[in-house]
Amino acid sequence: MENRLTRLLGIRYPIIQAGMIWCSGWKLAAAVSNAGGLGLIGSGSMYPEVLQAQIEKCQKHTERPFGVNVPMLYPQIEDHLHIIAEAQVPVVFTSAGNPKKYTGWLQERGIKVVHVVSSLKFALKAQEAGVDAVVAEGFEAGGHNGRDETTSMVLLPQVAAALDIPVIGAGGFATGRHLTAALALGAEAIQVGSRFVATEESSAHPHFKDRVVGAREGDTILTLKELAPVRMMKNGFYDAVKTAYAHNASPEELKELLGRARAKKGMFEGDMEQGELEIGQVSSMIGTIKPAAAVVEEIWADHHRTCRNLSCSQTVGNSSK
Amino acid sequence: MENRLTRLLGIRYPIIQAGMIWCSGWKLAAAVSNAGGLGLIGSGSMYPEVLQAQIEKCQKHTERPFGVNVPMLYPQIEDHLHIIAEAQVPVVFTSAGNPKKYTGWLQERGIKVVHVVSSLKFALKAQEAGVDAVVAEGFEAGGHNGRDETTSMVLLPQVAAALDIPVIGAGGFATGRHLTAALALGAEAIQVGSRFVATEESSAHPHFKDRVVGAREGDTILTLKELAPVRMMKNGFYDAVKTAYAHNASPEELKELLGRARAKKGMFEGDMEQGELEIGQVSSMIGTIKPAAAVVEEIWADHHRTCRNLSCSQTVGNSSK
Numbered sequence: 001m002e003n004r005l006t007r008l009l010g011i012r013y014p015i016i017q018a019g020m021i022w023c024s025g026w027k028l029a030a031a032v033s034n035a036g037g038l039g040l041i042g043s044g045s046m047y048p049e050v051l052q053a054q055i056e057k058c059q060k061h062t063e064r065p066f067g068v069n070v071p072m073l074y075p076q077i078e079d080h081l082h083i084i085a086e087a088q089v090p091v092v093f094t095s096a097g098n099p100k101k102y103t104g105w106l107q108e109r110g111i112k113v114v115h116v117v118s119s120l121k122f123a124l125k126a127q128e129a130g131v132d133a134v135v136a137e138g139f140e141a142g143g144h145n146g147r148d149e150t151t152s153m154v155l156l157p158q159v160a161a162a163l164d165i166p167v168i169g170a171g172g173f174a175t176g177r178h179l180t181a182a183l184a185l186g187a188e189a190i191q192v193g194s195r196f197v198a199t200e201e202s203s204a205h206p207h208f209k210d211r212v213v214g215a216r217e218g219d220t221i222l223t224l225k226e227l228a229p230v231r232m233m234k235n236g237f238y239d240a241v242k243t244a245y246a247h248n249a250s251p252e253e254l255k256e257l258l259g260r261a262r263a264k265k266g267m268f269e270g271d272m273e274q275g276e277l278e279i280g281q282v283s284s285m286i287g288t289i290k291p292a293a294a295v296v297e298e299i300w301a302d303h304h305r306t307c308r309n310l311s312c313s314q315t316v317g318n319s320s321k
Numbered sequence: 322m323e324n325r326l327t328r329l330l331g332i333r334y335p336i337i338q339a340g341m342i343w344c345s346g347w348k349l350a351a352a353v354s355n356a357g358g359l360g361l362i363g364s365g366s367m368y369p370e371v372l373q374a375q376i377e378k379c380q381k382h383t384e385r386p387f388g389v390n391v392p393m394l395y396p397q398i399e400d401h402l403h404i405i406a407e408a409q410v411p412v413v414f415t416s417a418g419n420p421k422k423y424t425g426w427l428q429e430r431g432i433k434v435v436h437v438v439s440s441l442k443f444a445l446k447a448q449e450a451g452v453d454a455v456v457a458e459g460f461e462a463g464g465h466n467g468r469d470e471t472t473s474m475v476l477l478p479q480v481a482a483a484l485d486i487p488v489i490g491a492g493g494f495a496t497g498r499h500l501t502a503a504l505a506l507g508a509e510a511i512q513v514g515s516r517f518v519a520t521e522e523s524s525a526h527p528h529f530k531d532r533v534v535g536a537r538e539g540d541t542i543l544t545l546k547e548l549a550p551v552r553m554m555k556n557g558f559y560d561a562v563k564t565a566y567a568h569n570a571s572p573e574e575l576k577e578l579l580g581r582a583r584a585k586k587g588m589f590e591g592d593m594e595q596g597e598l599e600i601g602q603v604s605s606m607i608g609t610i611k612p613a614a615a616v617v618e619e620i621w622a623d624h625h626r627t628c629r630n631l632s633c634s635q636t637v638g639n640s641s642k
Contacts, residue, residue: 120538120605139460140472148539151461151472153493153502154602158538172474181474181502184627217441217479218469248569281475284441306505310628 005166005188008112008132009091010065012036013300014189015179016135016168017196017292019069019093020143021045021278022267023208026058027201028292033064035293036300040093044071045264048079055087065090067114071144072097085109096144096228099129107132114168118146123159123167134163135191138171142194142280145222145229153185160186174282176302180310192299194280199292205270208277215283224258226251231280236273237262326487326509329433329453330412331386333357334621335510336500337456337489338517338613340390340414341464342366342599343588344529347379348522349613354385356614357621361414365392366585369400376408386411388435392465393418406430417465417549420450428453435489439467444480444488455484456512459492463515463601466543466550474506481507495603497623501631513620515601520613526591529598536604545579547572552601557594558583 006014017024017032019040029039041058043051051068058066068084070077073096081102084092092106095116103113107130115126116135126134136159138152139145152171160167169182170191182190197204198212211233222231223241232238244257258276266275327335338345338353340361350360362379364372372389379387389405391398394417402423405413413427416437424434428451436447437456447455457480459473460466473492481488490503491512503511518525519533532554543552544562553559565578579597587596 138472138474140475149542150538150602150605151459151474151493153459153473153499154461154605155538157496157498158606172472175478177478177506178474180505180631183631184501184505185498217471217476221470281471284471284475285479307631310501310504310631 003166003188005133005168008166009038009067011038013296014183015296015299016040016189016191018170018191018193019043019067020193020197022264023197023202023204024069025203026054026061027203028196028199029066030058030061031199031201031292032196032296033058033062033066035296036064037296038091039066039292040091041066041068043068043080044074045268048076048083051080052083052087055083055089059087067091067093069093069095071095072099072101077102081106085111093135094131095135099126099131103129103131116170117159119148119150119155120158120162123163127163127165131165133166133168133188134159135168135170136160136187137191138169139222140231140281141171142220142231142283143278145231147225147229149222152182156182156187157185172280172282174280174285174299176299176304177306179299179303180306192295194283195286195295195299196292197279197283198286198289199295200289201292204267207270207272208267209289211272211277212279212283212286213289215279215286217281217284220279220281220283224254227254227258230276230278233277233279233283235266235275235277237266237276324487324509326454326489329487330359330388332359334617335504336617336620337361337510337512339491339512339514340364340388341514341518343585344518344523344525345390346524347375347382348524349517349520350387351379351382352520352522352613353517353617354379354383354387356617357385358617359412360387360613361412362387362389364389364401365395366589369397369404372401373404373408376404376410380408388412388414390414390416392416393422398423402427406432414456415452416456420447420452424450424452437491438480440469440471440476441479441483444484448484448486452486454487454489454509455480456489456491457481457508458512459490460543461552461602462492463541463552463604464599466552468546468550470543473503477503477508478506493601493603495601495606495620497620497625498627500620500624501627513616515604516607516616517613518600518604519607519610520616521610522613525588528591528593529588530610532593532598533600533604533607534610536600536607538602538605541600541602541604545575548575548579551597551599554598554600554604556587556596556598558587558597 015037019042024042032039099115166188169187173190174195262276336358340363345363353360420436487509490508494511495516583597
């Protein structure tokens with residue numbers, strides 16, 4: 001299968017692994033790229049020298065294109081961008097910031113730029129800023145999230161219909177059925193996060209992988225909306241957040257409660273109760289830890305089956321009423 | 322196109338119009354059924370004698386199957402059910418209550434029973450109670466909603482995979498692309514609400530229809546979670562709710578603020594500021610008021626186009642690597 005997005009990124013399958021803090025280092029990114037998708041290193045949890053080492057290792061372990069996800073609010077973002085440009089990483093996914101700022105600079109260096117948005121308004125701004133593609137990320141996604149709470153079923157078709165550039169669906173996508181649905185809604189690829197957390201190559205702590213595999217519906221919640229809305233697992237830390245809300249806590253008090261390094265404590269160090277565990281709603285559909293390549297292959301095979309079973313020809317036959 | 326659900330309900334297209342308080346009387350239901358979908362009378366806003374008259378008019382205006390939506394918390398529910406059974410309405414959609422209570426009674430009278438759920442847990446319970454099909458309704462849906470906040474992209478494929486009986490997707494579905502996506506996710510039909518509010522035959526007040534047509538992303542919100550979560554338009558009433566929350570209002574105070582007949586005031590009487598305006602997120606995709614039959618035909622034609630453009634054959638050809 002080929003479309004504008006697979007050609008743009010030089011990938012075989014329209015499956016992109018989300019760049020996630022603490023979970024997606026070079027091992028995961030290289031495994032996904034080697035399997036024919038696009039792997040992304042999540043740089044938001046890395047010091048510049050760590051990112052540099054991760055990129056080098058990724059380049060050693062795959063000859064295929066991979067990318068780096070860069071949250072634009074990261075304090076040392078310019079260091080990150082220089083490292084990425086010098087290493088000639090072919091793709092950057094930017095999020096949480098103004099795409100006007102660095103898109104031109106990156107593109108002048110031969111780097112494709114994809115920007116993550118949670119609304120049609122920001123999607124149009126990103127297109128105007130000249131990005132090569134956008135990720136439209138719905139309310140069901142894990143981690144940081146938009147304020148409008150628009151779900152993928154509503155956001156994706158609106159963004160895809162309004163934009164001229166290719167659109168990638170994100171938030172709630174983990175299976176081949178999801179890929180078929182996303183393509184039907186106008187996307188040219190899906191970005192998959194939670195499903196890749198529970199892979200052998202993910203750098204998530206084993207306790208976190210097990211927690212994802214054991215997740216049931218209703219286990220995640222979008223909270224801390226007064227700071228930056230984030231979807232995470234309900235646990236001891238979330239109980240503390242609820243108690244703070246019950247006491248009418250101010251944003252400053254919530255910020256103090258969140259503290260520093262709580263995401264690392266949970267996702268990387270394995271504290272399932274006091275850590276912040278960023279994950280999507282779709283974790284309730286994930287039942288096993290497996291190699292990243294198996295995830296890519298299964299999504300692709302499942303998409304085929306789904307697509308064939310839609311039996312459009314039969315539908316077409318019946319339409320001549 | 323035929324599947325288990327179109328056969329079960331005796332309909333031509335897998336498109337069901339949601340039974341909505343104040344918006345879906347006999348005119349809308351008959352128009353949708355005449356167009357080949359399934360129309361539903363929303364009985365939640367009707368006294369028994371009103372429902373009886375509505376059913377009679379609907380029967381006069383269509384020979385095709387139609388149904389009645391019955392919220393199970395309705396105080397005079399048994400009067401409603403007797404009227405429905407005596408009038409030999411072929412289908413009842415139940416919601417917001419225990420499906421064990423009336424499913425057998427209705428089925429003994431030759432009536433098909435479809436139950437609306439917002440979680441996999443309740444879907445399994447409904448199947449166990451013997452219902453003929455379930456509606457899996459996501460977080461993006463208008464009106465009353467579940468507590469887990471699970472979106473259609475996550476809820477629908479989980480419910481469809483777990484159940485033996487047919488599943489209908491609801492919440493966020495308004496276009497043919499949505500129908501294709503829902504079928505890919507395992508549904509056998511979609512239930513469409515908001516899109517049918519903005520039709521000529523809907524009994525919504527003209528001001529409300531105009532408000533739906535003018536809706537933009539972020540205009541709806543799921544709120545009043547301490548009472549029963551409801552998705553509605555942001556307006557003057559919602560500002561009052563926000564103020565109440567800022568003052569840490571108790572559930573009793575929220576209930577008093579909501580008062581009685583606020584939904585009627587908004588959706589039926591046209592007070593866009595002080596009324597409660599129940600509508601889905603997908604209202605941001607609705608741009609025109611048109612006949613209900615045109616909505617059905619457009620969804621169907623759009624689904625065809627989408628399905629054909631998915632070009633599964635090309636995909637299949639490439640898969641033999």
